[in-house]
Amino acid sequence: MSNALVAVAWRGAPSVERWLAAAAVAAATLLGAGCASTPPAQVVERSATAQSAETAERRPAPEPEAIERTPLSPEDAAVGEALPAGASSAGPPVVVALVETAEREAAAGALENAAAALERALAIDPQNPSLWYRLGELRLDQGQPEQAIQMASKAATLAGDDAALRRSSWLLIAHGHRALGDEASAQDALRRADAP
Amino acid sequence: MLVLAAAGLAWLDIGVRRQFEGTRWAIPAHVYTRPLELYAGLRLGQHDFVEMLTRLGYRRVAVPDEQGSFRAGEAQVELMTRANSYWDGHERSRRLRVDFHGGRVRRITDTALGTALPIVRVEARLIGSISPLHHEDRSLVRLEDVPQSLLTTLMLVEDRNFMRHIGVDPRGLARAVWTNLRAGGVVQGGSTITQQLVKNFYLSAERTFQRKLKEMVMAVLLELHYEKHEILQAYLNEVFLGQAGNRAIHGFGLASRFYFDRPLRELTLSETALLVGLVQAPSAYDPRRHPERALARRNVVLTLLERHGQLRPGELASLQSAPLGISTTATLATTRYPAFVDYVRRQLRRDYRDDDLRSQGLAIHTTLDPQVQDAAEAALASTLSELDQARDLAQGTLEGAVVVVRPNNGEVLAMVGGRQAGFAGFNRALDAVRPIGSLVKPAVYAAALSEPSHYTLATLLDDGPLRVEQRGSPVWTPRNYDGKFHGEVDALTALARSYNVATARLGLEVGMTNVVGVMRRMGIERELVPYPALLLGAADLAPVEVAQMYQTLASGGFRAPLRGILSVLSAAQTPLARYALSVDQVIDPAPMYLLNFALQEVVRSGTASALGRSLSPALNVAGKTGTTDGYRDSWFAGYTGNYLAVVWVGRDDNGSTGLSGASGAMRVWHALMRRLDLEPLAQPRPEDIVTVVVDLPSGKLADDGCDGARPLPFMRGSAPREQARCATLAARTPPAPAQRRRPSRLWLDERNVR
Numbered sequence: 001m002s003n004a005l006v007a008v009a010w011r012g013a014p015s016v017e018r019w020l021a022a023a024a025v026a027a028a029t030l031l032g033a034g035c036a037s038t039p040p041a042q043v044v045e046r047s048a049t050a051q052s053a054e055t056a057e058r059r060p061a062p063e064p065e066a067i068e069r070t071p072l073s074p075e076d077a078a079v080g081e082a083l084p085a086g087a088s089s090a091g092p093p094v095v096v097a098l099v100e101t102a103e104r105e106a107a108a109g110a111l112e113n114a115a116a117a118l119e120r121a122l123a124i125d126p127q128n129p130s131l132w133y134r135l136g137e138l139r140l141d142q143g144q145p146e147q148a149i150q151m152a153s154k155a156a157t158l159a160g161d162d163a164a165l166r167r168s169s170w171l172l173i174a175h176g177h178r179a180l181g182d183e184a185s186a187q188d189a190l191r192r193a194d195a196p
Numbered sequence: 197m198l199v200l201a202a203a204g205l206a207w208l209d210i211g212v213r214r215q216f217e218g219t220r221w222a223i224p225a226h227v228y229t230r231p232l233e234l235y236a237g238l239r240l241g242q243h244d245f246v247e248m249l250t251r252l253g254y255r256r257v258a259v260p261d262e263q264g265s266f267r268a269g270e271a272q273v274e275l276m277t278r279a280n281s282y283w284d285g286h287e288r289s290r291r292l293r294v295d296f297h298g299g300r301v302r303r304i305t306d307t308a309l310g311t312a313l314p315i316v317r318v319e320a321r322l323i324g325s326i327s328p329l330h331h332e333d334r335s336l337v338r339l340e341d342v343p344q345s346l347l348t349t350l351m352l353v354e355d356r357n358f359m360r361h362i363g364v365d366p367r368g369l370a371r372a373v374w375t376n377l378r379a380g381g382v383v384q385g386g387s388t389i390t391q392q393l394v395k396n397f398y399l400s401a402e403r404t405f406q407r408k409l410k411e412m413v414m415a416v417l418l419e420l421h422y423e424k425h426e427i428l429q430a431y432l433n434e435v436f437l438g439q440a441g442n443r444a445i446h447g448f449g450l451a452s453r454f455y456f457d458r459p460l461r462e463l464t465l466s467e468t469a470l471l472v473g474l475v476q477a478p479s480a481y482d483p484r485r486h487p488e489r490a491l492a493r494r495n496v497v498l499t500l501l502e503r504h505g506q507l508r509p510g511e512l513a514s515l516q517s518a519p520l521g522i523s524t525t526a527t528l529a530t531t532r533y534p535a536f537v538d539y540v541r542r543q544l545r546r547d548y549r550d551d552d553l554r555s556q557g558l559a560i561h562t563t564l565d566p567q568v569q570d571a572a573e574a575a576l577a578s579t580l581s582e583l584d585q586a587r588d589l590a591q592g593t594l595e596g597a598v599v600v601v602r603p604n605n606g607e608v609l610a611m612v613g614g615r616q617a618g619f620a621g622f623n624r625a626l627d628a629v630r631p632i633g634s635l636v637k638p639a640v641y642a643a644a645l646s647e648p649s650h651y652t653l654a655t656l657l658d659d660g661p662l663r664v665e666q667r668g669s670p671v672w673t674p675r676n677y678d679g680k681f682h683g684e685v686d687a688l689t690a691l692a693r694s695y696n697v698a699t700a701r702l703g704l705e706v707g708m709t710n711v712v713g714v715m716r717r718m719g720i721e722r723e724l725v726p727y728p729a730l731l732l733g734a735a736d737l738a739p740v741e742v743a744q745m746y747q748t749l750a751s752g753g754f755r756a757p758l759r760g761i762l763s764v765l766s767a768a769q770t771p772l773a774r775y776a777l778s779v780d781q782v783i784d785p786a787p788m789y790l791l792n793f794a795l796q797e798v799v800r801s802g803t804a805s806a807l808g809r810s811l812s813p814a815l816n817v818a819g820k821t822g823t824t825d826g827y828r829d830s831w832f833a834g835y836t837g838n839y840l841a842v843v844w845v846g847r848d849d850n851g852s853t854g855l856s857g858a859s860g861a862m863r864v865w866h867a868l869m870r871r872l873d874l875e876p877l878a879q880p881r882p883e884d885i886v887t888v889v890v891d892l893p894s895g896k897l898a899d900d901g902c903d904g905a906r907p908l909p910f911m912r913g914s915a916p917r918e919q920a921r922c923a924t925l926a927a928r929t930p931p932a933p934a935q936r937r938r939p940s941r942l943w944l945d946e947r948n949v950r
Contacts (some may be wrong), residue, residue: 094235097314105284112774116284119605119777124233126604127837127878135777150779154754157785158880 091128095121102134111142129158129165136172140179149176167193205413212414213421215397216430224336225544225558227537228320229566230607230762231280231287234294235315236303239873242296244567245273251566252321253458263289264462271296274307277318282561283763283771287317320561324537326544337449338557338767339429343461346448347428349472352504353497355389359424363390363415390415392475393431396446437471438478445478455483457523466515469497483522491520535597535613535623536564539740540760542626557767562760563607568872572598572610572841573617575867580615580845583863587854594853596845596864597624599743603840605777606747606756611740625739628844630829633733633822633857634694634803635742638749638791639718640703640731641691643710645787648914651706653688653790654895659698664728672728674700677823677856686892688908691794692802694821696732703731717782719744719755733822742833743842749792750818750835752879753783785882786911792818792879793909803858804834807866816877819865821857828852830860837875841865881909888915896920 091099098121105114118135125131136151152172159166170193177186232248234240246268250256254275257265266275272295279289292313295302304313351358357365365388372386387395394414418427436444437451445454451471452460463471473493474481483490495516502512540562580594592615600610613623622628644651659682664672674696676682682695690698703711708726715724715735724735737745740758748755756779763774783791795818799808803821811817819834830845830853843861846853853860887907891898895916898905902922 092235092237094237094315097235112776113284115776116774120233122605122777123602123607124235126602127880147778150754150781153781154779157752157882160880 091121091125091130095125095128095131098124099131099134106138106141111138114138115142127158129155129160129162129169132158133165133169133172136169136176140172140175145176145179148179149173152176205417208410208414209417212394212397212417216418216422224325225560226322227324227326227540227560227562229323229562229564231282231317231320231561233315234301234304234318236301236312238301239299240296240301241299242268242271242273245294245296245301248567249273249275252319253462255458260291262462264458277316280317280319281559281765281769282317282320283765283774286769290316292316321566323533323562323564323566326537326541326560336433336447336557337429337460339425339432341461342432342448343463343468345465346460346463346468346472348506349468349497349501350475351389352500352506353472354392354475355387358389358428361388361390363417363419364388364412387411388415389431390418390427393427393434394418396431396434396436435475436478437474438482455522464518464521465501466494466498466518467521469501469515470494470520473497483520487520487522494520532618533564533569533611534619534621535617535625536562536569536608536611536760538613538623539608539611539626543760558772559765559767559769561762561765563602563609563762564611564760565609568600568839569610569612571871572600572612572868575871576612576843576864577615577617579864579867583845583855583860593847593849593851594845594860595624595628595848596843596861597628597739598864598868599625599739599842600868601743601747601750601758601840601842602838603747603750603835604754604756605779606744606751606758607762608740608743608758608760609839611760622848624844627738628846629736629738630844630846631733631824632735632737632742633824633829633831634696635745635820635822635831635833636715636730636733636735637691637694637699638795638820639714639745640699640706640711641687641794642718642783642787642791643706643714644687644702645790646714646784647706648786648911651687651702652910652914652916653686653794653908654890654892654910654916655687656684656895657687657690657695657698657702659683659685659690659695659701662697662701664700664704666728669727674728674732686895688794688797689802689892692797692800694798694803700728700731704728714783715745717755718748719757733824739842739844742831742844743840746820746833746835746840746842748782749788749795750840750877751779752792753781753785753788754779755782756780786884789879789882789885790909790911792877795820796877799834804832804862806858807834807862810866811869811874814876815874816879818877819862821862823856826852827854827856830855830862831857832861832865834862834865834869835877836869837877839869839872839874841868843868884912885909886912886915890916891920891922894920894922898922 098117102114102117102121105111105117115135115138118131118138122128122131122135132151133155136148136155139145139151140148149172152169156166156169156173159169170189174186174189174193177183177189246266249266253264255262255265257267260266260274260276263276263278266273272293274291274293276291277287277289280287291307293305293307295305304316305311306313355361355365355368356371357368361368368388369386391411394411433447433449435448436446437448438445438454440454445451448471449460451474452458452463455471456463456467470483470490470493473490473496474483476493480486481490481493498507498512498515501507507515540560544560576596576598580596583594584592595614596612597614598610598612599608601608611625613625614621644655645653659676661681662674666672676696677694681697685695685698687698687702689695690702708728708730711731712724712726720735720737720741722735722737722741724730727734744755744758747758756777759775761775764772766772796816798804798821799811799817799819800813801808804819807817807819815836817834817836819832822829822831822833824831828846828850831843833840833842835841843864845855845860845864855861886909888910889898889905889907890896891902892904892906892908896918897916898920899922902920905922
């Protein structure tokens with residue numbers, strides 16, 4: 001890049017005129033001052049206008065390196081080709097990778113980052129009931145029972161033959177209603193969970 | 197005399213400060229597309245990927261070792277991405293190799309690390325800027341984002357003492373005169389950067405001694421009030437660098453896009469030299485109109501750099517032999533997607549106070565998918581041209597709008613506000629508020645099917661003549677588009693063929709309040725007048741509102757508020773706000789399943805059957821046509837598993853188009869979908885839905901002798917119990933209503949339904 005190129009030129013040019021050196025130092029100082037106000041790339045700070053209290057904390061952004069810890073063999077990638085999106089609850093490798101990112105964020109307490117990763121996965125695999133279910137769990141943990149109920153309802157409608165997931169979804173709906181103080185709806189959801 | 201001079205000075209002082217403050221805090225919010233999510237298995241061919249990179253301003257090079265460059269090999273692309281920040285983190289610049297196979301991404305390898313990546317966000321493209329203070333986008337830059345090489349070159353050529361002088365620089369002036377004399381032409385300017393900035397504030401170009409004096413005084417005043425870096429930043433954004441039609445190109449940021457279609461930080465040294473060279477005489481050195489002059493000027497600047505030790509030995513020759521590198525495709529990208537940017541602006545205004553928007557350089561990450569957007573623009577423009585020609589309409593009188601939404605999450609992927617999509621103007625996607633015609637009908641059937649004890653898809657409806665007397669209004673006598681009455685007809689066919697009279701009667705039976713309630717739950721916020729004519733689409737809505745209604749249907753009854761924005765970051769890439777996914781189940785799964793089955797029937801055998809013949813039946817497309825009185829509005833709303841699109845075609849003067857929903861808007865819809873990779877609409881079947889084979893003409897259970905027998909979904913317990921005896925009795929016995937129809941619910945007390 002031209003930047004680097006000029007820097008190299010500077011180092012290798014002892015005969016730079018005094019005024020140019022001064023200008024360069026000044027410019028470098030300006031640039032330095034500018035850089036100092038920019039947070040390090042790997043640390044993302046939330047302002048208070050972020051959506052929930054937990055996001056106001058300082059916390060690491062998802063580490064790009066972390067994704068690399070789950071390398072795909074060429075064979076795995078080939079499986080990804082063959083799999084139509086939404087073919088299974090687990091989903092194609094890309095969805096698995098995003099779910100792992102979400103779990104890592106959630107484990108670190110970065111619930112909204114975890115939600116963002118799940119939403120990325122949903123944009124790729126929108127009919128995957130596990131993703132909706134997991135998003136519902138996160139919303140419950142974040143103190144948003146209404147959205148927890150909605151996400152779980154979506155999971156329940158998409159669950160199809162996955163009886164276990166359907167049951168979990170109705171249990172989550174029950175939790176949500178209970179959190180809202182609606183015991184009648186919670187009991188109703190519990191009955192649906194146990195329906196054959 | 198002294199008093200006068202002091203007063204004059206004070207006046208100049210106020211003027212110069214006002215000008216400076218005005219420009220200083222106007223860095224607009226930048227608006228970005230969604231990033232390309234690149235992953236193994238993604239349906240994307242090598243050719244399309246290369247085209248996307250080119251659109252992003254990536255350069256094709258032999259060795260991609262700079263951010264924003266790539267090399268295309270066979271079934272493979274190597275590239276070096278640009279670093280980008282998103283709400284949930286930072287994607288650093290990476291060297292990638294992407295392998296393709298069979299029209300899909302086969303593998304993504306980080307070549308620096310030698311590992312495969314499951315997914316990487318390649319880049320969000322800048323599509324525009326929103327400035328609450330100024331309309332004009334200047335692609336403003338912050339000093340810290342400006343490459344050092346540009347600053348060095350600029351000071352070397354324009355103002356060597358900038359960091360030390362007090363606004364004027366007699367020694368610099370003398371040196372410039374001397375240099376120019378020696379060179380036999382103008383090589384260096386005599387004004388300081390501060391003076392030039394002042395000159396730019398006052399756009400008059402008169403060259404009088406008085407003006408020059410005023411300029412010098414103001415330059416000194418400016419230096420008294422502001423720091424060097426503030427003045428330099430203002431200059432970088434203010435300096436005149438060319439002309440695009442009737443628009444002046446101010447500032448290096450905009451000039452970089454205008455001439456090279458790339459961000460400033462990616463320019464090569466020779467490109468930087470050209471931009472700096474332009475400062476002196478932008479029109480005389482215009483690289484598009486006078487390439488040979490521009491080249492000579494650039495090389496003068498490069499020579500100057502060399503003479504002052506800024507180049508490595510031997511570098512000058514290679515830099516001077518480089519082509520100008522002027523982009524042939526560069527447009528001022530701010531207006532590429534005006535309708536969508538307008539939508540984003542309105543969502544921001546809705547959600548933020550003006551003061552929050554004034555903070556500098558916000559980054560707005562949006563839901564726009566450039567591929568879908570381009571497809572939608574092309575589909576609208578080409579189809580309307582075909583329709584113009586086919587129908588002998590005056591060229592260009594047909595207009596249209598398109599909104600494309602991701603069904604499950606409400607993200608607006610594309611928005612076209614008119615057939616000339618690149619021109620900002622009347623945004624029909626948001627502002628063409630027109631009667632929606634039959635697009636309203638799914639709300640009527642949703643209300644009915646939510647009462648399974650009264651209505652199923654096999655319920656026979658009465659499509660005989662209907663008179664509704666309304667006190668104070670003319671008698672309402674709805675008619676069908678084909679001018680006929682169809683007697684008793686099953687609900688499935690009535691919706692699929694868009695029968696008006698049967699639907700009107702059905703709507704009056706279930707009640708206006710119920711129908712309006714369903715429309716509300718589908719997301720219509722505008723006031724709706726509950727007159728019977730509403731049942732046939734006498735509701736004026738904009739395409740984007742219709743898109744919200746149909747999003748609810750396309751996602752199986754889960755309304756997700758339409759979103760154009762994903763997140764907002766500060767200039768320092770600090771996440772400020774995220775527009776999270778939220779859904780609301782507003783139609784129960786079972787009636788929703790039945791309704792979608794009927795909307796698929798529209799495409800299988802109804803008013804949209806032309807689509808059914810040209811798109812694969814396996815896609816299970818659902819949709820609805822809409823036509824209004826006198827063929828003024830042609831509508832189509834339809835969806836696959838991965839795209840919902842709403843199209844309106846009409847005329848701005850509200851004249852007749854001569855087009856039905858199927859012959860106008862639906863053709864645009866089809867042209868759009870043909871350009872996209874479609875996934876089938878997969879409706880999960882709720883547990884309480886059963887399939888029963890019925891004889892549609894009688895609405896009863898079919899037996900072996902029934903020709904028209906077909907399997908239909910029913911809510912458990914709502915299927916007909918009576919056997920049709922098609923082969924023997926049906927011919928002689930008039931079909932009786934299969935079910936107890938609910939007694940008519942009068943929609944208002946003083947009105948009668950006959």
